[in-house]
Amino acid sequence: MANDVYIQVNDRILAALEQGIIPWKRPWTGQLPTNYDSGKQYRGVNILTLGIAEMVRGYSSQYWLTFRQAQKHGGRIKRGEKATYIVFSDKKVREVEKEDGTKELKVYHFIKSFPVFNWDQTDGVPRKEAGAGLDPDRDLIEVCDVVLSKMPNPPAYRESGSSAYYMPKDDLVNLPPMDTFKTTDGYIATKFHEYGHSTGHKSRLNRSGVMGAVSFGGEEYSFEELVAELTSAYLCAGNGIDNTLENSSAYIQNWLSVLKDDKTMFLKASGKAAAAVEYICGKGAGATPAS
Known part of the structure; x- marks a missing residue:
């Protein structure tokens, strides 16, 4: 699963480079991609992947939400729209047995990906005004x-x-x-x-x-x-x-x-x-x- 996420992100970056877009060289439109519900700006690689989508697909909104969030706000995702995948890291702590028979806690780090949609891809979701500019x-x-x-x-x-x-x-x-x-x-x-x-x-x-x-x-x-x-x-x-x-x-x-x-x-x-x-x-x- 982790390797699939690595390849998925890497392929998006390569596709942008092949189109002459340098993903880490200002792919955003002035406002950073932002979670519709929490109002928090995305971080790390998600700035780049969402910024690429905004540029390539011509989205006008900085706000992104999930399928369920769109439903929660009384709207839906437009038919035929494709999701953009974001990633986040997490960890689990498990007790493992060492060679000498004693036990210790070991931390396992992993990454997940899940789909989000730009507000422009929705119907019926209330519009949010852009955040204050710099x-x-x-x-x-x-x-x-x-x-x-x-x-x-x-x-x-x-x-x-x-x-x-x-x-x-x-x-x-x-x-x-x-x-x-x-x-x-x-x-x-x-x-x-x-x-x-x-x-x-x-x-x-x-x-x-x-x-x-x-x-x-x-x-x-x-x-x-x-x-x-x-x-x-x-x-x-x-x-x-x-x-x-x-x-x-x-x-x-x-x-x-x-x-x-x-x-x-x-x-x-x-x-x-x-x-x-x-x-x-x-x-x-x-x-x-x-x-």
Whole structure:
């Protein structure tokens, strides 16, 4: 079942890339996909899969609901409409017997998927007005600074040279000077990317792609790059930062190749990225380091 979910999500991402859509490069329409009943915005990979559906199918609403929710509100799903599947992770705790005969509690993590529909696919469900938009005149640098100020135990930061990178040995994020970037959004998206890498430091979430011996272009390198890409994408999505790319043909071909080779990579990287976002936003400081 888990493998089916991995393949299902991966195939959606590949299909978007093949259409020239980079799913983690702003696939949403300004308002994040939101649960119709709870009003909570979707997180992680669900931002991307629902955002892709909104773009490809031309949905105008940010609200999503299940078949039963539509019925509860006195409506129905229109005949012939196709669902979009979202995923969530859960866990079970079971008592297991060890080789020496003693017993211990073991935690099993698993993922599930289930279908949802956009409000545009319904009849008879009351319309909900879009949530309040972000202030177009806000200071984006201030927005970025506020996000990163919540990060416990942050890395050192400097602006110098002409390269953006994270150096685990010195626990240092380096960016070129801000005035060398074409746009403020591009500067912030790059900064979020490198801070995403920094969450993998041994003093934080301790990812092997950051702290281990990783070969450039190898599988673990690609995985860590995807974690940082998605971390940046999720932070940009939540704060209205435009992280689109220009001249992205080679970029798309690279990720098509990588994701075709490993069907599980995208969903696993998305989970690591969600944990990185939680850490940067000050909600995951107590998390147990994971490889």
